[in-house]
Amino acid sequence: MNLYHCLIELKSEARALAFASAVQAWMAHMQGLGLVQGWRLMRRKFGLAAGAHPDFLLEIDLADLASLDAAFTTLGAGDDRASRLYDQMHQMIAQVEVGLYRPYPDPAQRERIALI
Numbered sequence: 001m002n003l004y005h006c007l008i009e010l011k012s013e014a015r016a017l018a019f020a021s022a023v024q025a026w027m028a029h030m031q032g033l034g035l036v037q038g039w040r041l042m043r044r045k046f047g048l049a050a051g052a053h054p055d056f057l058l059e060i061d062l063a064d065l066a067s068l069d070a071a072f073t074t075l076g077a078g079d080d081r082a083s084r085l086y087d088q089m090h091q092m093i094a095q096v097e098v099g100l101y102r103p104y105p106d107p108a109q110r111e112r113i114a115l116i
Helices: 016-032 065-076 080-090
Strands: 002-010 038-043 056-062 093-101
Touching: 002 065, 016 038, 016 056, 016 080, 056 065, 065 080
Parallel strands: none
Antiparallel strands: 002 056, 002 093, 038 056
């Protein structure tokens, strides 16, 4: 399991509920294609956060890195429905920072494996 972690700040004119609806439509589409195992959209509570923690947190559960690659490939494949759903969501975002996480420690101990 891999966790694609997105810290999101909306544009000032964007509406939070419209954004949540657009995220739900996009993630449901990706999950329907078998590219996403699960997801969660969370909003900062009471404005309580420090520094780099924007208003929204989107966590996307992926089986493996091949699933992440397939999700990016799907977006770039020219599927009109996927592009429309993605654009509806993405047009409301002012800034996003992403990270890819995995359970730790993992059975394979990948830190010991290096290409160089």
